[in-house]
Structures are given as structure tokens and as C-alpha cells.
Amino acid sequence: xxxxxxxxxxxxxxxxxxxxxxxxxxxxxxxxxxxxxxxxxxxxxxxxxxxxxxxxxxxxxxxxxxxxxxxxxxxxxxxxxxxxxxxxxxxxxxxxxxxxxxxxxxxxxxxxxxxxxxxxxxxxxxxxxxxxxxxxxxxxxxxxxxxxxxxxxxxxxxxxxxxxxxxxxxxxxxxxxxxxxxxxxxxxxxxxxxxxxxxxxxxxxxxxxxxxxxxxxxxxxxxxxxxxxxxxxxxxxxxx
Amino acid sequence: xxxxxxxxxxxxxxxxxxxxxxxxxxxxxxxxxxxxxxxxxxxxxxxxxxxxxxxxxxxxxxxxxxxxxxxxxxxxxxxxxxxxxxxxxxxxxxxxxxxxxxxxxxxxxxxxxxxxxxxxxxxxxxxxxxxxxxxxxxxxxxxxxxxxxxxxxxxxxxxxxxxxxxxxxxxxxxxxxxxxxxxxxxxxxxxxxxxxxxxxxxxxxxxxxxxxxxxxxxxxxxxxxxxxxxxxxxxxxxxx
DNA sequence: GTATTTTGAGTCAAGCTGACCTTTAGCTAG
DNA sequence: CTAGCTAAAGGTCAGCTTGACTCAAAATAC
Numbered sequence: 001x002x003x004x005x006x007x008x009x010x011x012x013x014x015x016x017x018x019x020x021x022x023x024x025x026x027x028x029x030x031x032x033x034x035x036x037x038x039x040x041x042x043x044x045x046x047x048x049x050x051x052x053x054x055x056x057x058x059x060x061x062x063x064x065x066x067x068x069x070x071x072x073x074x075x076x077x078x079x080x081x082x083x084x085x086x087x088x089x090x091x092x093x094x095x096x097x098x099x100x101x102x103x104x105x106x107x108x109x110x111x112x113x114x115x116x117x118x119x120x121x122x123x124x125x126x127x128x129x130x131x132x133x134x135x136x137x138x139x140x141x142x143x144x145x146x147x148x149x150x151x152x153x154x155x156x157x158x159x160x161x162x163x164x165x166x167x168x169x170x171x172x173x174x175x176x177x178x179x180x181x182x183x184x185x186x187x188x189x190x191x192x193x194x195x196x197x198x199x200x201x202x203x204x205x206x207x208x209x210x211x212x213x214x215x216x217x218x219x220x221x222x223x224x225x226x227x228x229x230x231x232x233x234x235x236x237x238x239x240x
Numbered sequence: 241x242x243x244x245x246x247x248x249x250x251x252x253x254x255x256x257x258x259x260x261x262x263x264x265x266x267x268x269x270x271x272x273x274x275x276x277x278x279x280x281x282x283x284x285x286x287x288x289x290x291x292x293x294x295x296x297x298x299x300x301x302x303x304x305x306x307x308x309x310x311x312x313x314x315x316x317x318x319x320x321x322x323x324x325x326x327x328x329x330x331x332x333x334x335x336x337x338x339x340x341x342x343x344x345x346x347x348x349x350x351x352x353x354x355x356x357x358x359x360x361x362x363x364x365x366x367x368x369x370x371x372x373x374x375x376x377x378x379x380x381x382x383x384x385x386x387x388x389x390x391x392x393x394x395x396x397x398x399x400x401x402x403x404x405x406x407x408x409x410x411x412x413x414x415x416x417x418x419x420x421x422x423x424x425x426x427x428x429x430x431x432x433x434x435x436x437x438x439x440x441x442x443x444x445x446x447x448x449x450x451x452x453x454x455x456x457x458x459x460x461x462x463x464x465x466x467x468x469x470x471x472x473x474x475x476x477x478x479x480x
Numbered sequence: 481g482t483a484t485t486t487t488g489a490g491t492c493a494a495g496c497t498g499a500c501c502t503t504t505a506g507c508t509a510g
Numbered sequence: 511c512t513a514g515c516t517a518a519a520g521g522t523c524a525g526c527t528t529g530a531c532t533c534a535a536a537a538t539a540c
Contacts, residue, residue, distance in 0.1 A: 010291040014250040015337060051250040054335070058326040084324050084339050086298040095294070097255060099324050171518075189498060191519070213517030214505040229496085230470065411486075429529060431488070453486030454536040469527085 013095045017061045018049035018139065020082065020146030021070065021103040023122065024163050024179045030122040031143060032070065032108075033133070040092045041136035045128075047143065048120065049098065062101040069120055070108055077105030078162040083145055090138045100142045102149055106165040154180055155230045158200050158221070167204050167218035170194060177231070193231060199224030253335045257301045258289035258379065260322065260386030261310065261343040263362065264403050264419045270362040271383060272310065272348075273373070280332045281376035285368075287383065288360065289338065302341040309360055310348055317345030318402040323385055330378045340382045342389055346405040394420055395470045398440050398461070407444050407458035410434060417471070433471060439464030 021032040033045045048069040052061040058081065063074045082100040090096070127133050128143060135143065154160045154177060161168070163176045174190045194200050201219040209215045261272040273285045288309040292301040298321065303314045322340040330336070367373050368383060375383065394400045394417060401408070403416045414430045434440050441459040449455045 010254040010256075011294045011296070012252055013255055013292070015253055015255070016250075052253070052326070054251045055328050056251070057328065058324055058337070081323060083321060084298055086292070086339075088295050088297065097298070099326075169518085186498070186500090187518075188500085188520075193497090209506065210517075212507060212515075214507095214519075216518055409487085426529070426531090427486080428488075428490090428531085433528090449537070450486075452484075452538055454488080456487055 011095065013097050015052045015058075016049050016096060016098040017052060017058055017065060018047045018098050018100045018142060019062060019065055019069070019103055020047060020100060020143055021066070021105065021108075022146070022150055022163075022180075023105055023107050024176050025107050025122060027175050027179050029125040029147075029179045031125060031128050031146075032120060033123045033128065033135070034069070034120045036136055044136040045123070045133050046136035047100075047139045058099050058101075062099075062103075066103060072105065072108055074103075077103055077108075078159045079103045082142070082149055085138055085142060087138065098137075098142075100146065102146050102153075104150065104153075104159055104162045106163055151180055155232055156227055158197075158224055158227060161200070161221040164221075166220050167206065167208075169208060169216035169218060170201070171216055173201075173219075197224065197227060198222075200227070251335065253337050255292045255298075256289050256336055256338040257292060257298055257305060258287045258338050258340045258382060259302060259305055259309070259343055260287060260340060260383055261306070261345065261348075262386070262390055262403075262420075263345055263347050264416050265347050265362060267415050267419050269365040269387075269419045271365060271368050271386075272360060273363045273368065273375070274309070274360045276376055284376040285363070285373050286376035287340075287379045298339050298341075302339075302343075306343060312345065312348055314343075317343055317348075318399045319343045322382070322389055325378055325382060327378065338377075338382075340386065342386050344390060344393075344399055344402045346403055391420055395472055396467055398437075398464055398467060401440070401461040406460050407446065407448075409448060409456035409458060410441070411456055413441075413459075437464065437467060438462075440467070 019032070023030050023032075032048060034048050036042055036044050036046050048065060050061070050065050050068075052058060056064070059079075062079060062081075066072055066074050066079065080102050082102045084097060084099045086097045088095060090098075123133060125147065128135070129140070129147075134140075160173060160176045160180070163180075164172050170191050171187070173194060174185055174187060177190070178184055199222040202222045204218045204220055206218045207215040208218055259272070263270050263272075272288060274288050276282055276284050276286050288305060290301070290305050290308075292298060296304070299319075302319060302321075306312055306314050306319065320342050322342045324337060324339045326337045328335060330338075363373060365387065368375070369380070369387075374380075400413060400416045400420070403420075404412050410431050411427070413434060414425055414427060417430070418424055439462040442462045444458045444460055446458045447455040448458055
């Protein structure tokens with residue numbers, strides 16, 4: 001910051017973190033939404049989140065909210081900062097800036113009851129985005145940005161594996177991609193791609209026998225984090 | 241945010257924006273640094289920036305700072321939000337969160353004198369990052385993140401053209417890539433790539449006669465913003 | 481005119497992609 | 511026991527892109 005700081009009064013604001021927590025259940029992308037128990041937007045659906053406390057970094061606040069809302073410790077899932085939203089009128093209570101985080105995790109245990117959070121539930125992305133479930137504040141825009149980031153991350157990184165409880169099969173992983181991107185992938189070509197990418201998948205040696213079909217080899221997440229080259233070349237993805 | 245907001249005291253913080261402004265001069269990447277005229281870090285080099293004012297969005301604050309520091313209107317250059325930095329001890333004056341922005345522009349007119357900003361100057365990335373010019377606050381980390389983002393953006397988008405004053409040649413554009421990425425590209429293959437990417441370059445029909453060498457065709461920026469597929473497949477870039 | 485420099489076009493082997501086909505391994509129905 | 515079903519796993523192949531390379535074109539300097 002510049003020395004201008006001493007002359008103009010600094011705008012003092014409150015800062016929150018909001019979480020876009022994605023998971024895939026029944027082959028469809030879901031987001032964790034809570035029902036607001038206070039004004040404003042009482043009763044409306046919203047992204048989980050809360051105020052940043054004194055002495056806390058944004059990352060720490062996001063991890064704390066994640067733990068409080070989902071009883072997840074955050075060490076098992078992917079968490080990254082998404083964007084800061086600052087429209088002065090975005091919160092009727094006053095000047096509140098929020099920093100959104102994107103979290104990707106396997107089909108998580110449902111949020112614990114009994115916390116001070118109102119009812120939290122997994123909502124399919126289609127219901128959350130088509131206007132059937134109106135969201136509080138600017139959370140619809142945040143959700144759209146989170147979806148866009150998640151789709152991009154799947155193409156360029158190995159985070160898709162964060163959606164899969166270990167161990168998982170190549171088919172499990174492919175269904176993650178299909179749920180997030182919204183279209184089918186060729187199973188054979190997908191397998192060739194992910195198994196040839198060094199460090200993406202580590203075979204456990206075991207197999208899983210499904211109810212129908214041939215048994216599939218099981219894998220763990222490997223050490224690689226980047227997908228080079230990316231998974232697709234045609235970069236257009238359609239909304240669900 | 242959740243209803244928890246009403247029970248716990250919200251941490252009230254000041255928010256600043258800091259700008260990582262890159263340009264390419266003499267085939268080398270440069271960043272705009274100011275010399276601090278106030279405590280803390282009096283006399284140290286720092287990224288330009290300042291406090292967000294009341295009723296102002298972060299984007300507006302970043303554009304305003306950009307205008308104040310560089311006399312640029314921001315309509316000609318690329319500006320995007322980079323990351324929010326929130327380490328409680330990052331500013332000795334107290335709890336100050338900063339949202340960093342990345343700006344890419346052509347070799348800009350040097351910052352106007354006479355503003356309340358202290359001396360501002362273009363600093364080569366090598367001097368700014370090798371420790372020869374220690375930066376105030378956590379600005380060294382912000383600068384590294386900005387460089388990483390800029391390198392990634394060049395690979396996946398057409399923002400490299402934002403570094404070039406129009407009209408420009410394919411060689412001009414290639415030298416941008418070489419300066420930001422820190423290695424040479426094959427001129428012939430680079431030309432094939434960028435001219436075949438639909439909407440990247442629009443020929444003006446004119447040519448530019450250089451001091452030495454064959455005249456080069458001139459181009460304007462096209463409407464495309466994404467590079468599909470990306471420019472490289474080997475994704476490793478070395479620091480300057 | 482010759483040397484030099486940069487642009488611009490072309491060649492070619494190697495590798496990857498997307499589309500498609502075949503086989504394998506388990507289950508279930510009859 | 512066999513036939514049929516499903517999904518996994520592996521293979522084929524034309525077409526495209528890439529990276530390395532060569533070569534011609536257009537200007538200036540000497």
C-alpha cells in the first residue's frame with residue numbers, strides 16, 4: 001500500500017468467508033447449502049460461511065467454517081481461495097466483503113446436526129442454479145464462479161481424485177468428470193489418458209467386484225497435481 | 241454467511257488493494273515498484289496500492305490506484321484479481337487484509353510525477369525477485385504469485401497481446417512470451433500456432449519496416465480470449 | 481554486390497487424439 | 511451348465527498437432 005494511507009480515512013469493513021463445497025452423489029454434482037436462520041434473507045438458501053475472527057487468516061477461517069458445517073477436517077479435501085466479492089450493496093447489513101473458497105471432497109458425511117448452523121443439505125447443482133432455489137446475497141454468482149473454476153481445475157489438475165473416496169476405480173473417476181462437466185467421456189480413451197499420466201493414479205493391486213460387470217482395478221491418488229497436457233482440447237463445457 | 245454472525249463479534253479490518261503491474265521493456269519483464277514515503281518500511285520498495293474507500297468495490301479501487309500511479313486509464317490493459325492475503329502480522333499497523341490485482345500492459349508511460357506517490361519506477365523482475373531489492377510487507381510473495389499467474393495466463397489465454405501496443409508483429413508477440421517465460425521459442429512454430437488460432441490476431445494489412453531484417457506484417461488483437469489448445473505442452477517454466 | 485538479419489513458408493518423423501472394435505471377467509437367468 | 515448381460519481393459523487406425531529443421535524472401539549495412 002502507498003503512503004496515501006495516512007491521509008485518506010481507510011474504509012473499515014467486516015470480512016467473511018463463504019464456501020462453495022462440491023461433491024458428487026449419484027453421478028450428479030451437488031453443493032452444500034444451508035438455510036439461513038437469521039435476517040437478512042431469513043429462510044433463504046445460502047452458501048455456508050461466516051465472519052473472519054481476530055488473529056485468523058482467511059484460510060484458517062475457511063477451514064474452521066468447513067469443520068463447523070460439515071464435521072470434515074479439511075485435510076482430506078481440496079480447498080482453495082476462489083475470489084473476493086466486494087459490491088458495497090451485496091449485504092444489506094453494511095459494508096461486508098467476502099472471500100469465497102472452493103472445496104472439493106468425496107461424498108461427505110452429512111453436516112452434523114446440533115451446531116448453531118441451520119439445516120444444511122446437499123443440493124444438486126441443477127436445482128441450485130436454475131432459479132428453483134433462490135440464493136441469498138450474491139451467492140448465485142459465487143456459485144457460478146465456483147462451478148467454472150471447478151470445471152477448469154478438472155481439466156488442468158488432478159483434483160478430480162479429491163472427489164473419490166479411496167480406493168477408487170478409473171470408472172469412478174470418469175463419472176466425476178462426467179458429473180462436473182455435464183457430458184459423457186469415452187471410457188477407453190479416458191482410461192488411456194489418466195493411466196498414462198505419470199503420478200495421477202497409483203494402483204493398489206486390489207480389485208473391486210461390482211454388482212454387474214467386470215471387476216475393476218483399484219487406485220489411490222498419486223503425487224502429481226498437474227495434468228500435462230490437459231484432458232481435453234475442445235474447451236467448451238455446457239451448463240447442466 | 242451463516243447466522244453465527246450475530247453471536248460472535250466480527251473482526252473489523254481495513255482492506256487494501258495492491259497491484260502487480262507488469263510490462264515488457266527491452267525484452268525483459270518489469271514490474272512497477274514505488275518507494276515508500278511513510279512508515280512502516282519507509283524508503284523500501286513496494287507494490288503500488290492503497291486503502292479501499294467507502295462505497296468502492298475492489299475492482300474500482302484497483303482501477304483508481306492504477307490511474308493514480310501510472311496515469312493509465314485501465315481500459316487499455318488487462319486487470320484481474322489475483323489473491324487475498326490475510327496473515328494477521330503482515331502489516332505492523334494492525335489487521336489489514338489486502339487483495340492483490342494483476343495488471344498487464346504495454347510499455348507504459350512512466351508514472352506521472354507530482355502525485356502524492358513517492359518515486360515509482362519500472363524494475364526488472366530479476367532485480368525484484370533475487371533479493372537485491374527487498375520489498376515491504378509480504379509483497380515479495382505477492383509478486384511471485386503474480387508472476388506465476390501471468391505465466392499461466394500466457395499459456396491459456398490471449399492476454400499476451402495486452403503487452404503489445406497496437407499494431408504489433410508476430411515477432412513482438414513472441415518476444416513477450418520469451419520475456420515472461422524466460423526461454424526462447426522457435427519463431428516459425430510460434431507463428432504457425434498464433435496465426436492459426438482463430439480470433440487471436442487480426443491482420444491490419446500494413447507492414448512495418450524494421451531497422452534490420454525483412455518487413456513484418458502488422459496485427460491487432462482479435463476477439464478471442466482463450467487459447468485452445470494451450471501454447472505449450474511441457475508445463476515447466478524456470479524463474480529468470 | 482555481398483553479408484546480415486528477421487520474416488515467413490514448408491517438410492517430416494514422432495506422438496497424441498478421437499472413434500471404434502474386441503476381449504475379458506464377473507454376474508444372472510433359464 | 512450355458513447363454514446373455516454389463517462394464518473393464520486393451521487394441522487399432524486415420525487424422526491431426528507438435529517440435530526440429532530447412533529454405534526462400536525482403537529489407538538494410540557495408
